[in-house]
Amino acid sequence: MRLGILYGGNAAEREVSLTTGQAVYDAIQFEYEAELVLLDGDILSIIDELKSYDLVFIALHGGEGENGKIQHILDDHQILYTGSGAKASQLAMDKSATKKIANLKGIPTSDWVEVTIETAESQTEIDLPFPFPVVVKPNDEGSTFGLTIVNSATDLQPALRLASEFSSKILIEAFIPGRELTVGILNNTPLPVVEIIPSHGLFDYECKYTKGLSEYVCPAELDNQLTSEIQANALDIYRAMGCRHYARIDFRLDPDNHFYLLEINTLPGFTGTSLLPKSAAKVGLSYRQLVNQIITLAKEDHDPLL
Ligand SMILES: Nc1ncnc2c1ncn2[C@@H]1O[C@H](COP(=O)(O)OP(=O)(O)O)[C@@H](O)[C@H]1O
Ligand SMILES: [Mg+2]
Structure with missing residues (x-):
């Protein structure tokens, strides 16, 4: 099988994607006829090359690699790829849409309001239905x-x-004090819950990508019932959004042990030391096996007779 590993891109997470692509390549280079394909600019300029592979492993993070745009173009050209499809990717990049779906499914989220910078600037005071502190973030x-x-x-x-520099839609959310949890899903099965203990008050860019700036506990120290509940809610939102193959869902857990969904990542960090691979290792899946399983799932999706 010829496998193209699509990496790079122009999103803020380009550097992370370069590491992911290389890690995926190193893991399976002897099993497949694999090649790294660098995305530098318009995907259409490399579309013929992508068409020459039996499957494209999407090793992009953020931006058009994660928001469904690239998935949409690959669909249009009948190119098979790993990870969620265009619609689920687009929905998951939209934090407000994700929260609305979560609430319909009975999955708790923090309270939030959605504003544009125009409405925000035209009002002297924004009426919030919840008290400070709040979290202000771009929607996508x-x-x-x-x-x-x-x-x-x-x-x-x-x-x-600041948020409006990243998106025209801005979320103001109730701040949830407490702990930071994340749950990987692989093939409709939740992986062990990971607790993240960032050294900054917030799980920011530096803590996410600098070795040693966060501590990770996997499985998270939670009682069995709470663990199962969080895993079940993670799987519920994954299914409700129509995700495929794998994803990672972020939660906050308040001091009363109430959990709140923050968001779903359809192309989560995927280097050898990233959270989903770490959590998969706890159930005995090596990084190489994890990559292989995702490739197999993607092939089977399109070729159910295999
Ligand atoms: N409502 C909230 N309450 C407390 N912390 C939050 C809240 N929203 C976000 N955070 C903090 O900010 C981080 C990033 O937020 P998140 O919604 O997951 O966006 P991103 O897509 O940037 O990861 C979270 O991991 C968490 O540490
Ligand atoms: Mg997050």
């Missing part, structure tokens, strides 16, 4: 870009302006 970014924890109404405007 990743890696904690453009996100601010705001403690009082006077600090709201600069935070909104």
Whole structure:
């Protein structure tokens, strides 16, 4: 089988994608006829090359690689690829849409309001249905870009302006104190819950990608019932959004042990030391086996007789 590993891209997470692509290549280079395909600019300029592979492993993160645009173009050209399809990817990149679906399914989220910078700037005071502190974030970014924890109404405007540099839709969310959890899903099965203990107050870009700046506990120290409940909710949102193959779902857990869905990542960090691979290792799946399983799932999806 000829496998193209699509990596790079122009999203903020380009560097992470370069590491992911190389890690995937190193893991399976002797099993498949694999090649790294660098995305530098318009996907259409490499579409013929992508067509020459039996399957494309999407090793992109963020931007058009994760928001469904590239998946849509690959669908149009009948190119098979790993990970969620165009619709699920687009939906998952939209944090507000994700929360609405979650609430319909009975999955708890923090309270939030959605504003545009225009409405925010035309009002002297924004009426919030929940107290400070709040979290201001762009509706469709990743890696904690453009996100601010705001403690009082006077600090709201600069935070909104910052978020508006990343997206025209801005979310103001109730701040959930407590712990940070994430759950990987592989082939409709939840992996062990991971607790993230960032050294900054917030799981920001530096803590996400600098070795040693966060501590990870897997499986997270939670009682069995709470663990099962969080895993079940992670699987529920994964299914409700129509995700495929794998994804990773972020939660907050407050001091009363109530959990709240933050978002679903359809192309989560995927280097050898990333959270989903770490969690898969706890159930005995090596990185190479994990990559292989995703490739097999993607092939089977399109070729059910295999
Ligand atoms: N409502 C919230 N309450 C507390 N912390 C939050 C909240 N929303 C986001 N955070 C913090 O910011 C980080 C990034 O937020 P998230 O919604 O997952 O966006 P991103 O797509 O940037 O990862 C989270 O991992 C968490 O540490
Ligand atoms: Mg997140």
